[in-house]
Amino acid sequence: xxxxxxxxxxxxxxxxxxxxxxxxxxxxxxxxxxxxxxxxxxxxxxxxxxxxxxxxxxxxxxxxxxxxxxxxxxxxxxxxxxxxxxxxxxxxxxxxxxxxxxxxxxxxxxxxxxxxxxxxxxxxxxxxxxxxxxxxxxxxxxxxxxxxxxxxxxxxxxxxxxxxxxxxxxxxxxx
Numbered sequence: 046x047x048x049x050x051x052x053x054x055x056x057x058x059x060x061x062x063x064x065x066x067x068x069x070x071x072x073x074x075x076x077x078x079x080x081x082x083x084x085x086x087x088x089x090x091x092x093x094x095x096x097x098x099x100x101x102x103x104x105x106x107x108x109x110x111x112x113x114x115x116x117x118x119x120x121x122x123x124x125x126x127x128x129x130x131x132x133x134x135x136x137x138x139x140x141x142x143x144x145x146x147x148x149x150x151x152x153x154x155x156x157x158x159x160x161x162x163x164x165x166x167x168x169x170x171x172x173x174x175x176x177x178x179x180x181x182x183x184x185x186x187x188x189x190x191x192x193x194x195x196x197x198x199x200x201x202x203x204x205x206x207x208x209x210x211x212x213x214x215x216x217x218x219x220x
Contacts, residue, residue, distance in 0.1 A: 047170055048163065048166040049101075050190055056094065071084060071087050081155060092125060095115055095116065098112065105180050107190075110188050111188055127164070130164040132157055132160065133157040133158050133160065136149065137150075185209060185212050189205075
């Protein structure tokens with residue numbers, strides 16, 4: 046799975062009309078990212094995640110879903126993602142030897158690098174070859190995004206397709 050999609054999927058429908066956060070604590074963020082975390086980094090990750098989800102919702106024409114009230118306006122989301130990517134610059138440096146070697150100089154903290162990498166992964170997804178295939182899952186109670194891998198793919202995973210078919214059947218027989 047694309048890292049930007051994996052990051053966006055750390056928020057999901059809880060099955061009861063609400064949202065479940067897979068990164069609610071500093072410990073959960075550390076376990077997910079492998080980076081030492083603080084409360085400030087957790088807050089920044091949450092802000093970036095909603096910006097990323099906002100851009101994905103806009104790009105996929107997601108419509109109204111349970112996460113819609115949390116989404117940011119397009120210009121605000123775009124500014125946040127661009128700022129996160131720019132906050133951790135990395136420069137190439139040539140070191141002379143036999144043979145010469147290329148090194149990358151990075152003065153960013155691990156937290157800044159995590160935010161920058163997640164933002165950059167999002168940019169590469171939204172501006173890359175997979176962008177036209179980015180979709181918001183239309184299944185009831187699903188708020189995931191996915192990249193369509195087959196022309197007939199409609200849902201993010203088979204269980205969402207099953208849920209949609211069961212819902213249609215229920216409404217056909219009850220209405």
